Each structure stands twice: as C-alpha cells, then as structure tokens.
Amino acid sequence: xxxxxxxxxxxxxxxxxxxxxxxxxxxxxxxxxxxxxxxxxxxxxxxxxxxxxxxxxxxxxxxxxxxxxxxxxxxxxxxxxxxxxxxxxxxxxxxxxxxxxxxxxxxxxxxxxxxxxxxxxxxxxxxxxxxxxxxxxxxxxxxxxxxxxxxxxxxxxxxxxxxxxxxxxxxxxxxxxxxxxxxxxxxxxxxxxxxxxxxxxxxxxxxxxxxxxxxxxxxxxxxxxxxxxxxxxxxxxxxxxxxxxxxxxxxxxxxxxxxxxxxxxxxxxxxxxxxxxxxxxxxxxxxxxxxxxxxxxxxxxxxxxxxxxxxxxxxxxxxxxxxxxxxxxxxxxxxxxxxxxxxxxxxxxxxxxxxxxxxxxxxxxxxxxxxxxxxxxxxxxxxxxxxxxxxxxxxxxxxxxxxxxxxxxxxxxxxxxxxxxxx
Amino acid sequence: xxxxxxxxxxxxxxxxxxxxxxxxxxxxxxxxxxxxxxxxxxxxxxxxxxxxxxxxxxxxxxxxxxxxxxxxxxxxxxxxxxxxxxxxxxxxxxxxxxxxxxxxxxxxxxxxxxxxxxxxxxxxxxxxxxxxxxxxxxxxxxxxxxxxxxxxxxxxxxxxxxxxxxxxxxxxxxxxxxxxxxxxxxxxxxxxxxxxxxxxxxxxxxxxxxxxxxxxxxxxxxxxxxxxxxxxxxxxxxxxxxxxxxxxxxxxxxxxxxxxxxxxxxxxxxxxxxxxxxxxxxxxxxxxxxxxxxxxxxxxxxxxxxxxxxxxxxxxxxxxxxxxxxxxxxxxxxxxxxxxxxxxxxxxxxxxxxxxxxxxxxxxxxxxxxxxxxxxxxxxxxxxxxxxxxxxxxxxxxxxxxxxxxxxxxxxxxxxxxxxxxx
Numbered sequence: 078x079x080x081x082x083x084x085x086x087x088x089x090x091x092x093x094x095x096x097x098x099x100x101x102x103x104x105x106x107x108x109x110x111x112x113x114x115x116x117x118x119x120x121x122x123x124x125x126x127x128x129x130x131x132x133x134x135x136x137x138x139x140x141x142x143x144x145x146x147x148x149x150x151x152x153x154x155x156x157x158x159x160x161x162x163x164x165x166x167x168x169x170x171x172x173x174x175x176x177x178x179x180x181x182x183x184x185x186x187x188x189x190x191x192x193x194x195x196x197x198x199x200x201x202x203x204x205x206x207x208x209x210x211x212x213x214x215x216x217x218x219x220x221x222x223x224x225x226x227x228x229x230x231x232x233x234x235x236x237x238x239x240x241x242x243x244x245x246x247x248x249x250x251x252x253x254x255x256x257x258x259x260x261x262x263x264x265x266x267x268x269x270x271x272x273x274x275x276x277x278x279x280x281x282x283x284x285x286x287x288x289x290x291x292x293x294x295x296x297x298x299x300x301x302x303x304x305x306x307x308x309x310x311x312x313x314x315x316x317x318x319x320x321x322x323x324x325x326x327x328x329x330x331x332x333x334x335x336x337x338x339x340x341x342x343x344x345x346x347x348x349x350x351x352x353x354x355x356x357x358x359x360x361x362x363x364x365x366x367x368x369x370x371x372x373x374x375x376x377x378x379x380x381x382x383x384x385x386x387x388x389x390x391x392x393x394x395x396x397x398x399x400x401x402x403x404x405x406x407x408x409x410x411x412x413x414x415x416x417x418x419x420x421x422x423x424x425x426x427x428x429x430x431x432x433x434x435x436x437x438x439x440x441x442x443x444x445x446x447x448x449x450x451x452x453x454x455x456x457x458x459x460x461x462x463x464x465x466x467x468x469x470x471x472x473x474x475x476x477x478x479x480x481x482x483x484x485x486x487x488x489x490x491x492x493x494x495x496x497x498x499x500x
Numbered sequence: 501x502x503x504x505x506x507x508x509x510x511x512x513x514x515x516x517x518x519x520x521x522x523x524x525x526x527x528x529x530x531x532x533x534x535x536x537x538x539x540x541x542x543x544x545x546x547x548x549x550x551x552x553x554x555x556x557x558x559x560x561x562x563x564x565x566x567x568x569x570x571x572x573x574x575x576x577x578x579x580x581x582x583x584x585x586x587x588x589x590x591x592x593x594x595x596x597x598x599x600x601x602x603x604x605x606x607x608x609x610x611x612x613x614x615x616x617x618x619x620x621x622x623x624x625x626x627x628x629x630x631x632x633x634x635x636x637x638x639x640x641x642x643x644x645x646x647x648x649x650x651x652x653x654x655x656x657x658x659x660x661x662x663x664x665x666x667x668x669x670x671x672x673x674x675x676x677x678x679x680x681x682x683x684x685x686x687x688x689x690x691x692x693x694x695x696x697x698x699x700x701x702x703x704x705x706x707x708x709x710x711x712x713x714x715x716x717x718x719x720x721x722x723x724x725x726x727x728x729x730x731x732x733x734x735x736x737x738x739x740x741x742x743x744x745x746x747x748x749x750x751x752x753x754x755x756x757x758x759x760x761x762x763x764x765x766x767x768x769x770x771x772x773x774x775x776x777x778x779x780x781x782x783x784x785x786x787x788x789x790x791x792x793x794x795x796x797x798x799x800x801x802x803x804x805x806x807x808x809x810x811x812x813x814x815x816x817x818x819x820x821x822x823x824x825x826x827x828x829x830x831x832x833x834x835x836x837x838x839x840x841x842x843x844x845x846x847x848x849x850x851x852x853x854x855x856x857x858x859x860x861x862x863x864x865x866x867x868x869x870x871x872x873x874x875x876x877x878x879x880x881x882x883x884x885x886x887x888x889x890x891x892x893x894x895x896x897x898x899x900x901x902x903x904x905x906x907x908x909x910x911x912x913x914x915x916x917x918x919x920x921x922x923x
Contacts, residue, residue, distance in 0.1 A: 111606060111636030133602075133641045135595050136625050141638050144590035144649065151591075163850055165827035165857035167567035168574075172558050172670050173596055173627075173654065179556075183534060193618040194627075197658060202559050204596075204617075213534030215564050218556045226567065231596065235620060247595050259860035267858075270850065404588035427586055427693065434588035435690075437682035 138237075138246025144401035149389055154229065156278045157251060160271055161227045166253060169226050171211040173233075177201040183210050185309055190234045204233035208252045216256070223257035276379065284379065293350070296362020300355045400454040405432045405497040407455050409446035411462035411472075416440070418461045422471070426459070429490040433459075450476045457493060561660075561669025567824035572812055577652065579701045583694055584650045584676060592649050594634040596656075600624040606633050608732050613657045627656035631675045639679070646680035648687075699802065707802065716773070719785020723778045823877040828855045828920040830878050832869035834885035834895075839863070841884045845894070849882075852913040856882075873899045880916060 115133060135141060142150060161168075180191060180203050192204040205211050208228045216224070229251045236246065253271065255264040276284045298308055347366050356362045391397075408423040410416075416439050426433040434455065436446055443460070450458055460472040460481075470483040473492060484492045538556060558564055565573060584591075603614060603626050615627040628634050631651045639647070652674045659669065676694065678687040699707045721731055770789050779785045814820075831846040833839075839862050849856040857878065859869055866883070873881055883895040883904075893906040896915060907915045 111633055112640045115602070115637060115640040132599075133637060134599065135641075136597055136599055136623055139595035139597070141595070141641075142593040143642075144592055147591045147593060150593075162826045163853065163855045165825045165855060167824045168570045169567055170565040170570060170573075172562035172564070173656075174559055174562070174670075176555075176557070176559055179538070193620065195616040195618045197616065199658075200559055210534055214538060214556065214558075217535045217538040218558075218564075219566075233596075235622075247597075255860075257860070264860050270847065274850070401590045402588045403585050424693065427697070430586065432586045432588060437678075437680070437687050 136246075138235075140245065140247075145399050146389060148399050148401050153279065157229070157275055158227075160275050160278065161253060163274075164267060164271055165225065167224065167226045169212075169215065169228055170230065171205070171208075171215060171228070173231070174202040174204050175211055175214065177203045179214050180206060180210055187234075190236050192233045192235055205230075206234060207232050208250050212252065212254065221256075225255045225257075227251070227253045281379075292361040292365030296356060296359035296365060299361065300359050398454060402434075402453060402455075403432050404434045404453065404455045406434075406457040406459050406493050407446060407450050408433055408435045409443060409458050409460045410441070411443050411460055413440040415461055418466060422459065422461055426490065426493070431490060431493055447474075447476070456497060459489065459493075559669075561658075563668060563670075568822050569812060571822050571824050576702065580652070580674060580698055581650075583697050583701065586697075587690060587694055588648065589676060590647065590649045592635075592638065592651055593653065594628070594631075594638055594651070596654070597625040597627050598634060598637065600626045602637050603629060603633060610657075613659050615656045615658055628653075629657060630655050631673050635675065635677065644679075648678045648680075650674070650676045704802075715784040715788030719779060719782035719788065722784065723782050821877060825857075825876060825878075826855050827857045827876065827878045829857075829880040829882050829916050830869060830873050831856055831858045832866060832881050832883050833864070834866050834883055836863040838884055841889060845882065845884055849913065849916070854913060854916055870897075870899070879920060882912065882916075 158168075174194060177193065178201070181188075184191070184206060187206075191206050194202040194204070208230060212226075212228060216222070229249065231247050232250050233247055253268070255268070295308055298311060303311060351357050351363070351366050356366075406426065408419050408426065410419050419435050423433050423435045436449060447458065449455070456476055458474040458476060460474060462472065465472055465483070468483070469486055471486055471489050472481055473484045473489070473496075474481045475496070581591075597617060600616065601624070604611075607614070607629060610629070614629050617625040617627070631653060635649075635651060639645070652672065654670050655673050656670055676691070678691070718731055721734060726734060774780050774786070774789050779789075829849065831842050831849065833842050842858050846856050846858045859872060870881065872878070879899055881897040881899060883897060885895065888895055888906070891906070892909055894909055894912050895904055896907045896912070896919075897904045898919070
C-alpha cells in the first residue's frame, strides 16, 4: 500500500551501499508490500488442508522482542553493563557463527545440539553454542593471555526447552571473565562482588549464589573408583540430580556430591570434607577444597533469559505501565493551520536535546493529542495556539494533573528539563 | 592451565541453569583448556602439508570486535540510539534466523546470497538477509499497522565484499521506520532531520544525502518500453551504474535515470522531468515526482559498517588514544601488606558508583600500578599507605600531571566525581 493514505517511510543503513543510491528492490515501501504479500500467502495457503501449510511465525524456540520486552531487556542489560564498567571491564564481540572445526569436540554429547549451516560451498560453519569457545578462539588467535572482558550475545542450541520458563533455542548469554597471572582468589572476590551488585540492583528479591569446584567432585569420583572417561557423563548426571533426586543412583559419594551441590559452601562443610579419610587422600579434591577454603574458584550468575521472564511476569502481575519510549513532551496545537508552528517548535526542542514527538497530522484534534499522551505515557504537552504565539509563550500541560502553565518560549527547554528530571 | 599461577575466573549466565549448579563440562577453566587445545591442534595440523590444514580464524567475511573496535562501535550506536530516542522511537528485535519460506521470493536473484541452515530435522531455516522482511513478518504476525521503531542488528549475505572498505558477510543494519496513517511528508521531514542530526553528531565531515523515488525510475522504464518483469533486474543494473558508468548501456532513459540518481533532487530537476512529454504521461512517474516535489518519499542513511571503518581509520591516523574502559581511579598501595586495605577502599568506591580497578597482586610495586594507569588511560590513582591510614586520608594522584593531594577519606568519592566529570 502506497501514497497518501497508508504510509511508509524510513531509514535503512547498509554497508553495501555507501553513498550510492539505494537498491530500488529494497525500498521501504517493500515493507508494506511484504506485509501484504505475507498475509495474502497465509490466507491462500492457510486454507488448503492436507499438504504444506504456510504459517506466520518465528522459528521453533525463538521469539521476537516487542518494544515492551525490549524496555525490560534494556533495563536488565543496563544494570549489568553499568556494573561491569564500574569494575573496569572491556567488551568484545565475535561472529554469530564459527568454523565448524572450531566447535568440534568441545561439547561432548551436547554436540548434537549445535546448529550447522548448510554447505553452500566454501567453509563449513556452525552457530555459536556458547560464548566460551569463541572467546577461547579469540584469545588463541590474538595470543592474548591477560584480559578482563564481558561479552553479551545470543547463542544457539537445538534442544527442546520449556519456553514458559524463559528458555529458548536462541537465548542470551552474558559472560564475564578475568584471565591472567594473578595471586589466587582476588579476582574471585571481585566476581562475587559483581554478582551481588547486579542481583541486588535488579531487586529480584533474596538470592542464593551456589559455588562449586569441579575438582572436588572429580576427586569424589576418583575415590569412588569411577574411570576418568566416565567423569563428564556422570558430572552431567549429578548436575541433573537436583531435579531427579539422589536415591535414583545407589552411590553414596554421588549423593554426597549432590548434597555438596545442594548447599552453600561453608568453612564447616569444607572442613568436614577435608576430614573425610578417603577424599583427603585425593590430590584433586584436596586442591579444590584448599582453594574453596581460600574462597571461590568460580561463580555462576543467574540465567539472564530467566531474569527477563521473571521481570516480564512481574510487570504483568503488577500491571506496572512499562513505557516503550522516553519521550518527554508532545508538541501539540489547539487550532488548525499550525502544523508549521508545531514543526518549528519541535525542531527547537530536538536541537536542545529534548525528547519530543508530534502527531503526523495536518490538523489533529487537541483531544486526540492529549489521548496519545495518556496512551504512551508522555508526561508533558507543549501546546501552541494563536494567542500563545502572539504572547511569545507556550502552554505547558502536565498530563497527570491536567495543570496548565504558560511558559515563555525562551525558557521552555529549561522548564521541560526541570519537570522531567529524575528526583 | 589451572590453579595458582595461570589463572581464570568468571561469570557465565545461562538460561538453562537457573539456580542449579553449573554444568561441570562448561566451567570457565574450560576456556584455558580450549585455548591450549586449539593452539595444540593448530601446531599439530598446521605442519602437515598437502591435505586439510587447521586454521585459527573467523569465518570468511566476518570479524571479531576488539575492545578498541567495540569502543568505537559504542560511540556510533550511542549517537544513533540517542537520536532515535529523542524522536520517540520504540525498539524491537527479531531472531537471527527466520523460516526459510518467510524469506522465499523476497530478494529476486540476490536469494543466492542467503545463508541457509543445514536440515537437521524440523523447520527449514535461513539467516536474516536484512531487517526489512523480518519487520514485515513481525507486523503481519502481530497485525500492527502503526509503529515508529528502530532495529539495530547483524544481517548475513554470502557475497564477496571488499572487507577493506568496511564491507562484510556479517554486518550491521540500522533501520528506522515510521508506519501508519499520516498526512504525507510529515514523517519524511522528521526522517530527514534524523539523518542530519546523526551525521552531524558523528562529525564525519560534509555529507550529501541522496534521495529518490522508485516510481520515477519505474515510470522511465515503462515509457522506455521495458516489460514489468524486467524492472527489478534493470533497477539493480542502474544501481550498479554508479560504478560501471552509463555508456555501457545504450539507453538514454537509463542514462537519464543515472543522472537522476547521480544528483540531489531539486525543484528545478523535478520540474524538468515533469515537463518531459513522455514521462509526464506516465502515472507512476507523475505520482513519484509529485510526492518528491512535496518533499522526500524516502531517505537512506549512510552504511553503518562504513561509518565504523571510517572512524577506525581516522583513529589510527590521528593516533587518538581510544580508551576501552571507563575506569576513573585505580586503587593502589605504596607499601606491602595492604591488600585488604585496597579491597576495603575499592568496595567503598564501587558502592558509591565510582568506576574503579585494583591490581590482582598481593604486593604490587607502586611503579607497576602507575604504569598500568599510563597504559590504560586511568586518570586518577587513590594510594593507601600506613601514614595515610593513620591520618584518615587517601593520597589522590593525577596521572597526567603527577600532582598529588591528600584527600580526607570521607570526601574522596566527591573529589573523584568532581575531577572526572566532563566539563
């Protein structure tokens, strides 16, 4: 759809067409065309039963982020990134896919969950499964041994997650790593601080940070007579035990392992384990317990996607009104024929850095302009009218209280800043 | 590598493991293991000539973003997002891949450039080729007709771009679209303003915004007797003409089309075209020229990846020192045995929202601590020593000037804020 009535316009940046005219085949009117095309195709194919049915959907295990969900996502990322920056971390990014061979042999039986790209000639590629292997590849490639970096990006796993619990096939990971030559436990203390700062900042309520050391569990297995080759398999079994309960396996050590997983490490527990006649003989376990005693060898942060869905549910429950824009003021007019005056004023506001909107109508009704503010949560309306223009003022209306004041045009920006600055 | 000497610790968030112990197979020590594994594999395979050679690299046409490149990327995105928000835009996000059928028949001959995923059972998927079709799918799916949104994300094209000119197979697009029922040209005026604001803000020097209307070109083709079926092909040919020069094709109208592409629209040019006896008879061309006369039907923003590489080159040239962290102060100690005092002080600073770092050494030399600031561009050093602790002060050193002042501990935060606040 086209022309005056239904209407599209937009900006599109493409690395491929710098300073060249846009490829006509990609003009934004295409968007309108595509929408129609897709809906028609759906209508046409939707009907015919039996064979292939055309569905308008995102791929299994993925979702769009609506403006509302993006607002929540931004809130969470801001808390996290602010914290990482406060701790002087750098940030890196890597491609969404890697050479297949880079991922090969890194994930054991989980490798079946890797998304491979189709062989269309050239290199064999796979979507990243986590941010750890790409980070390792980055370090090896650039011979970096010393870095404190965070990396926030989507990763891809072809499993069957419970979407309702905030789990997807495309989901965010949010890694923070400190690598280098240090005296032990100092970076760990900082990691612990970071987790605590972020979770507190997000106000998710009480939280429990579980910590562990792989070598302790390995030591237990060794003492238990488990062959090295079986470690990883059993580890992931134990990992699942939290859900399936211990009794299922008849091995005391595994049950002990489970209890260890199940509770927060404390000096008393470490002491108890160090007193275990068998375990204390095991080099790995002893190392692990030693470092654990010194403090934590590793920390894991609560799943970021999970945090999204907790907050999304809370927002639903509380009926809290999430704003999807940050607009401070709507530039409105009381009478007709004031479009140019509205555009003139909003330009002044934009140039002063004020976040402002205007309705794209020649002669919008004042009521519909006020209604727009109610709907979108814009707190202020700057109203221009014949009289105000004569007097060199603008009528500033506070949407919530309906209070109206005339503000001299030259002090409007200051007034808006003052009224919209966070207390 | 492990334990005391070479050292790793980190946070990793995974939707899959909320509140559960981390999967042992994914512990960050893995990173160190993987780095070694990859380097060994490279050493082993790198040598054997003849068949398959293992290379440590990113896939063809992709790149990592180093902390330095990320700093530039952040600077550019901040300018753009700040502007979009100032104009009251919402933001959405979509999955990196779509159902293959959603992309089918949208890109004509360019379809061969689409990355397909391997059929591993389940749905057939492709990586997004642009943000336009996913946006169309999003609108159609949610029956949205009215939205002002931006979308900044990576898209994927299997062509052979000139990487040196800031073109990749994985590259960013940065779309801004206004859709809905409006009086014509008002949103276009805003788009023009936005482009101007962003390009000015980024200080890329003088710029020329090229504008066009597809219908005018289509009209020219129609008048030229080109069958509709050939339009798209010829369009992309004309699109390429900017490079290959016009003469190559013997059609005056195409050359005219090229000239039109080649220069900024002005009323005089529009008038000239409207006077063209043939063209003025063509409905499409007339509509297009009419709207063009009223203002612009569509604007295109300079390629975002291109902007990255321009700025990256400029930074190289100017030897401007790009900081990759925002750290305001390093907490240092003059004598040994002050680790706990350093950690105590830095916690106070973190809690006050100050961006601070500390070296992960029990007893670092003061010189090496100052050197670290020189290298990373940290402007201030807060030095704790026996005497300062007795006197309840901290010695604050300005790295650039080497000036040192004793600051009472309770006013340290204020002093740091004051000294690091932008003028």
